[in-house]
Structure formats: structure tokens, C-alpha cells
Amino acid sequence: MSIQDIIEGKKQWRKHMARVKMLPQDYQIVYKEMQKYLFKVGPIDLPDGPLLPGIVDFFEEGAATGKGVLELIGTDVAAFCDDLIKDSRTYADVYQESISGASGTAEK
Template identity: 70%
Template sequence: MGIHDIIEGKKQWRAHTARVKALPPDYRIVYKEMQKYVFKVGAVDLPEGNLLAGIIDFFEEGVAAGKGALEVVGDDIAAFCDDLVHSAQRT
């Protein structure tokens, strides 16, 4: 990994965190819990792209639809993450 790759990775991460910060508070809280869970199980990058970026896309759609975070993911965040990781691994 060269210096260019490191710089590009940092730019992408900053853009990612800016998207998280733009979410409403309830979504940010749920996202942080999901991020911890995904980091713990080691499923950050799956074959079909970045799981965390997909979560933000999904959350932005929920915000646009006027739904709260728990309306989108349900009450059991860990179970939602498990289902998400398992379905992403199958693709």
C-alpha cells in the first residue's frame, strides 16, 4: 500500500464520517452500535463492497421516507446486523 492509497483511504473515511454526522441523532446512535458490532465480527468489507457505506445508504433512504431509525432496523440491532452480514456474505 503506497502513500497515495493511504491518503485516498483517509479521504474516503472522512467523507463516510461526514455522511454519518449528517444523519439525525437516532440514526447516528444506531449506526454507531452497528459499526461496533460489524467491527467486532470482522465483516467491514465484503465481496460486494463496503457494508458500512451500504448501511448509510439504507439509513438515508429511511430518513427521506420520514421513518425513525428503529422503524427501519427494528428493536434488535444485533439480529439486524447478523442478517445483514449473512445476506451480504451469500452474494
């Protein structure tokens, strides 16, 4: 990864966060909680993938129609996030694979 890639990534992240700041306050709060949760358990490609921008798109559409954020996603934010990433490879998967591989090599 070159310096130029890093700079471009930061520019894109700042634009993304500017879009988040344009959302209504309740949407911003839920987005930040989702972001925290997804960075802990989310897919490996989360920073570069389409998931976070897709959530912002979804939230912008919901806000434009006048719906509350909990009307869109329900009251269980973690369950909503889990459903979004159910088919994605996560850091937890990588960790489990490393444990499985490590115990398998220790037995040999």
C-alpha cells in the same frame, strides 16, 4: 499499500463519516452501535467493502421518508447486523479455521 492509497482511504472515510453526521441523532447512535458491532464480528472486507456505505444510503433514505431508525431495522440491532453479514466470511470464521487447522496439525 502505498502512502497514496492510505491517504485516499482516509479521505473516503472522512467523507463517509461526514455523511453519518448529517443523519438525525437517533440514526447516528444506531449507526455507531452497528459499526462497533460489525468491526468486532463483521466481514473481513468491512473497511473496504460496500456494507457501511450501503447502511448509510439505507439510513438516508429512511430519514428522508420520515421513518424512525427502529422502524427500519427493528429493535434488535445485532440481529439486523447478523442478517446483513450472514453470507460473508468473518474474522470469527478465520479464527475457527485456524483453531481447526492448529489442532489438526498437533495431532499428527
